[in-house]
Amino acid sequence: MVKILIMAWISVSAVSAQEVDNKFSPSYLSIKKHQEVSVKDWTNPEVCGQCHKRQYNGWKSSMHANAFKDPVFQALWALGEKATKGKTKNHCAGCHSPIGTVTDSITFNPNEGEHGSFSAPGVAAKGVSCDVCHTISGTNILKTKVLEHGNSSFEMDPGPIKRATLKNASSPFHATQYSELHSSSKLCANCHNIFHPDNNFPVERTYDEWKYSIYAQNDIQCMDCHMVPVEVAIKVADTLTRPHKLKDVDLSGLAAIGGPVRDLVHDHGFVGGNAVISKALGGNESINYKESIKRLQNVASLEMKVTNRDRGLHNVVVKVNNDRAGHNLPTSLTEVRQVWLEVVATDEQGRELLRSGTLDEKTNDLPKNTTIFNVTAVDKDGKHTEFPWEIVRFTTTNTIPPRGYKEVEYAFSLFPDSQNVTIKATLHYRSFSQHLADFLLGKGKVKVPNVEMVTLEKQYPVKNKIVIDVNKSINENH
Numbered sequence: 001m002v003k004i005l006i007m008a009w010i011s012v013s014a015v016s017a018q019e020v021d022n023k024f025s026p027s028y029l030s031i032k033k034h035q036e037v038s039v040k041d042w043t044n045p046e047v048c049g050q051c052h053k054r055q056y057n058g059w060k061s062s063m064h065a066n067a068f069k070d071p072v073f074q075a076l077w078a079l080g081e082k083a084t085k086g087k088t089k090n091h092c093a094g095c096h097s098p099i100g101t102v103t104d105s106i107t108f109n110p111n112e113g114e115h116g117s118f119s120a121p122g123v124a125a126k127g128v129s130c131d132v133c134h135t136i137s138g139t140n141i142l143k144t145k146v147l148e149h150g151n152s153s154f155e156m157d158p159g160p161i162k163r164a165t166l167k168n169a170s171s172p173f174h175a176t177q178y179s180e181l182h183s184s185s186k187l188c189a190n191c192h193n194i195f196h197p198d199n200n201f202p203v204e205r206t207y208d209e210w211k212y213s214i215y216a217q218n219d220i221q222c223m224d225c226h227m228v229p230v231e232v233a234i235k236v237a238d239t240l241t242r243p244h245k246l247k248d249v250d251l252s253g254l255a256a257i258g259g260p261v262r263d264l265v266h267d268h269g270f271v272g273g274n275a276v277i278s279k280a281l282g283g284n285e286s287i288n289y290k291e292s293i294k295r296l297q298n299v300a301s302l303e304m305k306v307t308n309r310d311r312g313l314h315n316v317v318v319k320v321n322n323d324r325a326g327h328n329l330p331t332s333l334t335e336v337r338q339v340w341l342e343v344v345a346t347d348e349q350g351r352e353l354l355r356s357g358t359l360d361e362k363t364n365d366l367p368k369n370t371t372i373f374n375v376t377a378v379d380k381d382g383k384h385t386e387f388p389w390e391i392v393r394f395t396t397t398n399t400i401p402p403r404g405y406k407e408v409e410y411a412f413s414l415f416p417d418s419q420n421v422t423i424k425a426t427l428h429y430r431s432f433s434q435h436l437a438d439f440l441l442g443k444g445k446v447k448v449p450n451v452e453m454v455t456l457e458k459q460y461p462v463k464n465k466i467v468i469d470v471n472k473s474i475n476e477n478h
Contacts, residue, residue, distance in 0.1 A: 027094025094152030
C-alpha cells in the first residue's frame with residue numbers, strides 16, 4: 001500500500017511538472033516528440049476539398065471553420081486578453097486556432113474593431129480545419145490540472161499521415177492510419193470541456209453532460225448526432241441506436257473521389273445550435289444556418305397543465321422536455337445562452353390575462369420576469385458576469401439535462417364574463433442576448449436571431465371552472 005501511494009505521488013508530481021513546463025500553457029496542446037513546427041506543416045482545407053468535396057462543403061460554413069474569425073468570439077477574446085494581461089491568448093486559441101497556437105503565429109491587434117482583434121497567417125486563421133483533427137495522435141488528459149479532458153488537451157503530429165476511422169483507407173496523396181480515438185467522444189472532449197485555467201472551475205462541460213447521460217450509456221457518440229443529417233439524428237435520439245445500426249437509413253457514399261462506396265460517410269458540418277454566426281458570416285443560405293434552425297426545432301417538446309386555484313386564480317404549468325440533445329439544453333457558455341419560455345394567455349375577447357417572456361420590440365431584450373434556462377455566473381466578488389475569465393462559480397443552474405425536463409408555473413385570473421382561455425407557450429433560443437451583441441460588436445451591428453423552437457397552443461372552456469387538462473406539443477417537422 002505504501003509503495004502504491006508513493007508511486008501515485010510521484011505520478012502526480014510528474015504530471016504537475018509537465019503541466020508547469022507546458023510550452024503552450026495554459027492550453028494543454030502538445031506536438032508529438034516536441035518537434036518544431038511551422039504553419040506550412042499543415043495542409044490547407046481547400047487542398048483537402050479537391051478529393052473530399054462532400055466533407056469540405058459541409059465544413060466551410062461550420063462553426064469549426066469559423067472558430068477563429070467568429071466576431072463575437074474575437075471580441076470576447078480581445079476583452080479577456082486585455083483584462084488578464086495576455087493569459088487568454090493560448091487558453092482560447094488552443095481550441096479556436098490550434099495551429100496558430102503551436103506555431104506561435106497569432107498576433108493581437110489591440111486597436112482594431114470595438115475591443116481589439118487577433119490575426120494569424122494561412123491555415124492558422126481557418127480555425128479547426130481538416131488537418132487539425134486528422135493530425136491528432138493522442139490526448140493529454142493526464143497532463144491537465146484536473147486530470148480530465150479539456151482546454152485543448154490533445155497531441156498533434158503534423159505530416160503526411162492523416163488519421164481517421166477507416167481501417168482500409170488508401171490515398172495517392174497522403175498516408176492513412178486508423179485511429180480509434182476518432183470514433184470516440186473523447187476526441188471532442190478535448191475542446192468541449194473547458195475549465196478556468198487558474199481556479200479550475202468548469203466553465204463549459206458539454207462532454208461531461210454527455211458522459212453521464214443515457215446517450216453515453218447506450219454508446220451514442222457525439223458524431224452520431226452531429227455528423228449526420230438532422231433526420232438521422234432524430235432517429236438516433238428517439239431510438240438510442242447508432243446511425244450504422246439504424247434500419248431504412250442510407251448513409252453510404254464516397255469518403256473521397258476515386259475511393260470505394262462506404263456504408264457510412266460522416267458529414268462535416270458539426271451542426272449545433274449556434275445560428276447567429278452561421279447567419280452573420282454565411283447569410284440565410286448557409287447550409288449550417290438552415291441545419292441549426294432545423295435541429296433547434298426538433299430537440300424539445302412542451303406539455304401544459306391548467307388547474308384552478310383559490311379566489312378566482314388559475315395555474316398553468318408548462319413542462320419543457322429535452323427530448324433529443326445528448327447534453328444539457330442549452331450547453332456551452334451557458335452563462336450567455338438564452339433558452340426561454342414565452343407564455344401568453346388571452347380570453348375569447350382578446351383580453352390579456354398573462355404575459356411572460358415576450359421580447360421588447362425596441363431593445364430586443366427580455367423582461368426581468370422571464371424564465372430562462374441557463375446559469376448565473378459570478379466573479380470573485382460575487383457579482384454577475386458574462387465573461388468566462390471572471391467566473392469563479394455558478395450561483396444558479398437551470399439548464400435541462402438529456403431526457404430531462406423543467407416545469408414552470410404561472411398564475412392568472414379571469415374577467416367575470418370570460419368564456420374561453422387560450423394559452424400559448426413558445427420555447428425560444430438565442431446564442432446570447434442582444435445587449436451582449438451590441439456591447440461586443442457595436443450597437444445595431446448584428447440583430448441576434450430569435451429561433452422559435454417549439455410552440456404549444458390550447459384553448460380551455462371556462463364554464464364554472466377550468467377542467468384539468470394535459471397536452472403535449474408535437475413537432476411535425478420530422
